[in-house]
Each structure stands twice: as structure tokens, then as C-alpha cells.
Amino acid sequence: MSKPDKLPAVLGVGNALMDIITQLEDDLILATFGLPRGSMTLVDSKLSQQIFNATAKNKKEVTTGGSAANTIRCLASLGGQAGYIGKTGDDELGRTFVQEFTQKGIKTHMALSKKDTGRVMGLISTDSERTMATYLGAAADLLPSDLHSSLFEGYSYFYMEGYLVQNHELIKTGFELAKNQKLITAIDLASYNVVEANLGFLKEVIKNSVDIVFANEEEALALTGKAPEEALQEISEMCDLAVVKVGKEGSFIQKGSEKIKVSGIPAKAIDTTGAGDSYAAGFLYGLTRGFPLEKCGTVASLVAGKVVEVWGANLPDATWEEINKKIRDMELK
Numbered sequence: 001m002s003k004p005d006k007l008p009a010v011l012g013v014g015n016a017l018m019d020i021i022t023q024l025e026d027d028l029i030l031a032t033f034g035l036p037r038g039s040m041t042l043v044d045s046k047l048s049q050q051i052f053n054a055t056a057k058n059k060k061e062v063t064t065g066g067s068a069a070n071t072i073r074c075l076a077s078l079g080g081q082a083g084y085i086g087k088t089g090d091d092e093l094g095r096t097f098v099q100e101f102t103q104k105g106i107k108t109h110m111a112l113s114k115k116d117t118g119r120v121m122g123l124i125s126t127d128s129e130r131t132m133a134t135y136l137g138a139a140a141d142l143l144p145s146d147l148h149s150s151l152f153e154g155y156s157y158f159y160m161e162g163y164l165v166q167n168h169e170l171i172k173t174g175f176e177l178a179k180n181q182k183l184i185t186a187i188d189l190a191s192y193n194v195v196e197a198n199l200g201f202l203k204e205v206i207k208n209s210v211d212i213v214f215a216n217e218e219e220a221l222a223l224t225g226k227a228p229e230e231a232l233q234e235i236s237e238m239c240d241l242a243v244v245k246v247g248k249e250g251s252f253i254q255k256g257s258e259k260i261k262v263s264g265i266p267a268k269a270i271d272t273t274g275a276g277d278s279y280a281a282g283f284l285y286g287l288t289r290g291f292p293l294e295k296c297g298t299v300a301s302l303v304a305g306k307v308v309e310v311w312g313a314n315l316p317d318a319t320w321e322e323i324n325k326k327i328r329d330m331e332l333k
Contacts, residue, residue: 006081007079007080007081007288007289008081008155008156008157008288009080009081009082009083009154009155009156009157009288010072010075010080010081010082010083010155010156010157010158010159010284010288011082011083011084011085011151011152011155011157011158011159011178011183012068012069012071012072012075012082012083012084012085012158012159012160012161013068013084013085013086013142013147013158013159013160013161013164013174014066014067014068014069014084014085014086014139014160014161014163014164015066015067015068015069015086015118015134015136015139015140015142015161015163015164016066016069016084016086016087016088016094016097016110016117016118016138016139017064017065017066017069017117017118017119017120017134017136017137017139018062018063018064018065018093018096018097018117018118018119018120019062019063019064019065019066019119019120019122019273019312019313020052020060020061020062020119020120020121020122021060021061021062021063021122021124021271021273021311021312022055022058022059022060022121022122022123022124023058023059023060023124023311024055024058024123024124024125024126025058025126026125026126027125029051029054029055029123030123030125030131032054033047033050033051033054033133035123035131035133036131036193037125037129037131038129038130038131038192038218039131039132039191039192039193040131040132040134040163040190040191040193040194041131041132041133041134041193042134042135042136042166043121043133043134043135044135045116045135045137047133047135048119048121048133048135051121051123051133052121055121055123061311061312063312063313063314064096064097064100064101064314065120065122065274065312065313066086066118066120066139066161066163067161067162067163067188067190067276067277068084068086068159068160068161068188068277069084069086069097069101070274070277070278070281070313071159071161071188071277071278071280071281071284072084072101072106072159072281073100073101073104073106073281073313073314074274074277074278074281074282074303074307074313074315075281075284075285076104076105076106077104077315077320078281078282078285078299078303078320078323078324078327079285079324080281080284080285080288081288082105082106082107083106083107083108083109083151083155084101084106084107084108084109084110085109085110085142085146085147085151086108086109086110086111086139086142087110087111087112087113087138087139087141087142087146088110088112088113088117088118088138088139089112089113089114089115089116089117089137089138090112090113090114091116091117093116093117093119094110094112094117094138097117098110109151111141111142111146112138113137113138113141114138115137115138115140115141116137116138117137117138117139118134118135118136118137118138118139118140119134119135119137120132120133120134120135121133121134121135122273122312124270124271124272124273124311128269128270128271128272128308129272130271130272130273132191134163136166140166140167142164142167142170143167143170144167144169144170144172144173144174147170147173147174147177148177149177149180149181151177152177152178152181152183153181155181155183156183156184156288157183157184157185157186157284157287157288158174158175158178158183158184158185158186159185159186159187159188159280159284160174160175160185160186160187160188161187161188161190162187162188162189162190162191162194162195162202162219163190163191163194165190165194165197165198165201165202168198168201171205172205172209175205175209175210176209179209184211184212184287185209185210185211185212186210186211186212186213186214186280186284187205187206187210187212187213187214188214188215188276188277188280189202189213189214189215189216189219189220189222189223190219191219192216192218192219192221192222193222195219195222195223196222199222199223202223203223203238206235206238206239207238207239210238210239211239211240211241212239212240212241212242212243213235213238213239213241213242213243214243214245214276214279214280214283215231215235215242215243215244215245216244216245216246216247216276217231217244217245217246217247220232220235220244223235228244228246228252229244229252231244232244232252232253232254232259233254235254236254236255236256240255241253241254241255241293242254242255243283243297245276245279245304247264248264248267248269249263249264250262250263250264250297250301251264251279251297251300251301253293253294253296253297255293258293260293260294260297262294262297262298262300262301263301264301264304264305265301265302265305265306266305267305267306267308267309268309269308269309270308270309270310270311271308271310271311271312272308273307273311273312273313274307274312274313274314275304275307275308276304277313278300278303278304278306278307278313279300279301279303279304280300281300281303282296282299282300282301282302282303282304283296283297283299283300285299286299286300295330298330299327299330302323302326302327303323306319306322306323
């Protein structure tokens with residue numbers, strides 16, 4: 001299968017953040033600051049700074065982040081066509097965010113806030129589990145009024161991160177505008193505690209406005225109260241295409257009566273930051289290429305498996321060359 005000159009484009013919207021990925025020696029910090037292990041917790045600027053100070057001597061790495069931003073950046077690295085909507089501060093971190101995306105060939109649709117650009121303290125336990133303390137800053141100022149129909153022109157897919165659920169109207173407006181423009185809509189459920197806190201709203205918006213749902217097993221359990229395969233069935237009845245990720249074991253995919261299990265790839269995990277985001281990137285890339293669902297899942301597992309082997313959600317260029325070569329080899333089979 002030859003690659004078309006221009007693939008269908010994906011428009012992502014999310015919290016534009018900077019990630020501060022920090023290696024923990026133990027989980028005492030999580031208990032000290034009341035952060036549920038494996039969750040995403042919203043914090044204010046003061047608490048974010050306190051966590052930063054408490055981990056000042058720990059190994060850390062600073063990168064651009066945000067769930068949908070990770071997905072869109074990965075999608076561009078795969079050779080996909082992509083755009084991104086977000087909000088940053090008029091500061092150095094905000095300018096760095098936009099510059100990196102522009103260099104990747106991503107079309108940015110950024111609004112500015114008087115607040116500082118948001119940041120995430122990504123706290124990595126010794127077993128690679130990731131716990132996030134998020135100060136949204138400027139990202140929290142992204143409003144329904146920042147979205148308008150012209151932003152959706154030229155795109156075929158619209159992807160929202162579940163972390164935006166702090167603003168129900170923003171999510172509803174985004175999906176409404178996308179549907180009016182005939183885009184295929186997708187959401188990643190983000191974090192189990194986010195799902196638990198917004199259960200009724202998420203079920204309603206999925207049933208009414210979402211074509212594709214990505215969830216890990218904890219998020220699927222929070223949404224349905226069921227184990228992965230049973231949760232997959234229930235979610236697939238709410239939307240057109242459901243994906244439930246089960247970590248290193250791979251993922252379950254269901255569209256109508258078609259159900260597929262895709263294995264994960266062997267990986268030496270050191271940090272799960274961005275694993276779900278990169279899975280979505282690989283899957284969406286496969287859809288834009290017209291791949292069958294099993295191949296979409298295989299590409300997704302490949303990208304996610306490589307991401308957990310590095311700190312943060314950014315892969316080096318050499319790894320992207322390796323991934324893209326493997327995808328080209330898949331196409332020849």
C-alpha cells in the first residue's frame with residue numbers, strides 16, 4: 001500500500017502543559033501530599049511548587065506535555081497530518097510549547113491567557129507507575145468561546161482528552177462543532193478518578209457525540225464497573241468503536257460485532273508517562289491510513305511499547321525511524 005500524498009488530518013484539543021517527569025525513590029511523597037497512586041490530581045500553583053521543592057534532588061526531565069498534545073506530537077512523528085488547539089501563558093514555557101509543535105509540522109491554534117503556562121509533576125514510582133499532580137494554569141482558561149467552526153475546516157478526525165472534563169461546556173461545544181463539520185470524534189478517558197467524578201456526564205457525551213473511545217482497564221472499570229472484556233462490550237454499545245488497553249498485555253478493540261485482541265510488544269518499562277497517549281496516536285494514524293482495526297492496534301502497541309522505555313512521552317528521532325520502518329514493513333505483508 002503506497003502512502004497518499006496527504007493523509008486525513010486529526011485535530012486535537014487539550015490542556016497545553018509542560019511535563020516535569022520526576023523519579024521517586026519510594027511512594028512517601030504521594031502519601032505526604034495526598035496523591036492517589038496512578039491517578040491525576042488537580043493542584044494549585046502553591047501545592048505544585050511544594051511538590052517540586054520536595055523532589056528538588058530527584059532525577060527529573062522537563063518536556064512539553066498534556067494528554068492530547070502528546071498524542072498529536074506522536075501522530076506527527078509517525079508522518080500523520082495534525083493540528084492542535086490549546087491555551088498557554090504569554091511566557092517562555094508557552095512559546096517553547098508552540099515552537100516545538102511548529103517544528104513538528106503541527107498546525108497550532110493557540111489562545112493566550114494572563115495566567116502562567118500550566119505544568120504537570122509526573123511522579124514515577126520504582127515500578128514505573130505514574131502519578132500526576134497537575135497545575136492547569138493557563139490551560140484551565142480554554143473556553144467554549146475559544147472554539148469556532150473555522151478551526152475544524154480541513155480536518156477529518158477530532159480528538160479530545162478526558163482531562164478537559166473540568167469544563168463540561170467546552171467538551172460539549174467541541175464535539176458539537178466537530179459533528180457539524182462531519183468529523184469523526186474520539187475521546188481518551190484520561191484517568192479513573194476523572195471518570196469517577198464525572199460518570200454521568202461522560203456516559204451522556206459518549207452516547208450522544210463520540211465515535212471512538214479509548215480507555216485503560218482502570219478507566220473502563222470506573223465507567224462500567226466491569227472487567228476489561230465486559231467493559232469493552234458495554235462501551236462499544238455506546239459508540240461506534242471502543243478500545244480498552246490492558247497494559248503490557250495489549251488491548252481489546254470492538255466495532256459492532258467485530259472484536260479483536262492485540263498483544264503488547266515486549267518492553268523494558270521505566271516510565272508509563274504518555275503510554276496511553278501514544279497508543280491513541282498510533283491507532284489514529286492507522287485509521288487515517290485506512291488500516292484494518294487489527295493493524296491499527298498493532299501500530300498503537302508498537303508506539304506505546306517504545307514510549308514506556310524512555311523518560312517522558314518524547315521519543316528520540318532514531319526510535320521514530322525504527323518505528324516507521326517497522327510500520328512500512330507491516331504494509332508489505
